Amino acid sequence: MKRNLILLILSDILILSSFGLIAPIFAVFINDNLIGGSLVTAGLATTIFLATKSIIQLPLSWYVDKRKHKTRLLIFGTFIIILVPFLYVIAKSVYTIFIAQVVYGIGAAFAYPIWFTLFTSYLDKKHKGFEYSLWSTGIGIGAATAAFLGAKIAESLGFKILFLTVGFFAFLGFLLLLFLDVRHRRGK
Numbered sequence: 001m002k003r004n005l006i007l008l009i010l011s012d013i014l015i016l017s018s019f020g021l022i023a024p025i026f027a028v029f030i031n032d033n034l035i036g037g038s039l040v041t042a043g044l045a046t047t048i049f050l051a052t053k054s055i056i057q058l059p060l061s062w063y064v065d066k067r068k069h070k071t072r073l074l075i076f077g078t079f080i081i082i083l084v085p086f087l088y089v090i091a092k093s094v095y096t097i098f099i100a101q102v103v104y105g106i107g108a109a110f111a112y113p114i115w116f117t118l119f120t121s122y123l124d125k126k127h128k129g130f131e132y133s134l135w136s137t138g139i140g141i142g143a144a145t146a147a148f149l150g151a152k153i154a155e156s157l158g159f160k161i162l163f164l165t166v167g168f169f170a171f172l173g174f175l176l177l178l179f180l181d182v183r184h185r186r187g188k
Helices: 003-020 024-031 039-065 071-092 094-122 126-155 157-186
Strands: none
Touching: 003 071, 003 094, 003 126, 003 157, 024 071, 024 126, 071 094, 071 157, 094 157, 126 157
């Protein structure tokens, strides 16, 4: 397996698993801790993220396909994504969450298509099924573990500590992308 693929997979596991710490209890945070929070506003926050990502992603992907240094754009998008948990920390009202979700959508619109472009380019043609499965299994185990741990951290230490933990692990995933960029620029 190519080292670049391993870096990409590990980065994704760290970033997606860190956000998996929040996923099952995000609605609880919004409903119980924010001015204007409710289950409807929690649903709206998710809608804002997905709509932003979806509207921007297609036109952006055409731009990205023409660019040589895709890893730098992936780093840019991922950097935007890792800002989001820190925005959650300072949130007092749902409007801050809505802004964070727009930021998240913009970052994801950059990062997701580029991540998959790089992933498919690094695959070993003889082991595609295994390498896809390795990524999927890593994400699944990470999300399963994170779902429980996120709830436990929020219950024991509070949401602010949880969001800082998410930011920390997402940042570690981001650092792996910096290593990937160095390797990519060196032609490895």
